Amino acid sequence: MFRPRTLSILMEELCRLPGIGEKTAQRLAFYILRTPQERAQRLAQAIVEVKEKIIFCSRCRGITEADPCALCTDASRDGGLICVVEDPSDVFLIERTGVYKGLYHVLMGALSPLDGIGPDQLTIDALLARVERGGIREIICATNPNMEGEATVLYLARLVKPHGIRLTRLAHGLPVGGHLEYADEITLSRSLEGRRDI
């Protein structure tokens, strides 16, 4: 099929993005083609800058432009509380709730015995170093509720419990606005176990 070389290159690059197929890539490429020059340049500049300026925070391993990140240096946040998440994007999900006021630690993945992803490939050592420095009273494990997430939580429990720190994990339960009849047995049983007083 005839297509200008530059347009083909743009489409190929767009196709590499998650959730973008060939048709969507073509639609986006033509949108970029039609868009004013300065807007296209702002998009290109934003992509270049995000790659150049974003670094990982040396304390929490979250993404930031300045090290340490704004969350780690915010004096109003509770320094005794650490929320452990798998990916940097999870930090923003939890921040969106507006409920959590502690610090974070990003593991950069989860333990996966079946894929051979062990503790050495995660930032568990850095978390332990933070624990050993003291001042932490609770660690909240906000890993995904799947086998990898469970393995990570159980492994962390083994390492953190001897330090006398409270270790908790996010509740498993029914989604708000859902219906009981559509809940599966495992979620329902965990909801019952995790019931709370009113």
Add this chain to the structure above:
Amino acid sequence: MALYRSDAFVLRTYKLGESDQIVVLFTRDYGKLRVVAHRNRRGHSRTASYYQPLTRLHVIAYGRPTRSLYQTHSVDIAQAFRVLHEDFNLLSCGLYMTELIDISTQDRQPAPELFALFDEALEALAGAGQVPKGAPASVLTTRQHERQRVTPPMVLRHFEISLLTLSGYALQLSECAHCGGELPPGACGYNARAGGLVCDTCAATRHTLKIGHAACGYLRGMMGHVPLPEMLPDTAAQQEMERLLHLHLTTCLGREIKSYPFLYL
């Protein structure tokens, strides 16, 4: 279009697109089947909790026999083995067995004996996590006095030996695996290429792993060559058995087992 109705274990899952998953199932009647679980990675999926390793399901799948991916018509949990998900040691052991089953089986090649072995081993492992409360008897531990043997490492050793035997890679323990001669009565050498214990003459010219008398005796007992000793072997003998079986497994299966290091974390 064919319909596949069977009990199945979840071996592993792969991401498919934005929100779907490919689930590798080990079915009792049809061997390994790969099914597509649509929208399984979204929070409101009803079946997301079903498709976790170490879960036994009742599955009805359908699809063309010539295709490699199937669709699920219905799925229900038969057993969740929750105790295995609550202890890191037990979880590691369970996932190690899951990986061994995954490596040793082929797509659409029925292996009901392996299915039964995996089922019994997971039951025994779940029981090992509850020994003080009275573990359920299983084929691996039929006699009352054998309950003391239901420790996670010994469940793994039984599982490894049975898996090797059922896969056609049984250890040669009754005679020299190289020359067929008589084995010495005490400690022996194990040679991976020969596939079993070797006599002193053959061991002199080959790289061998030294296996003590107690470990040799217990291995022979587990394979049914001699009655199983009443008492568990000591820690040193258990370590020898573990090293031998790991070497034999990696040699026979031709690859490292990714979940093996997790047994020692």
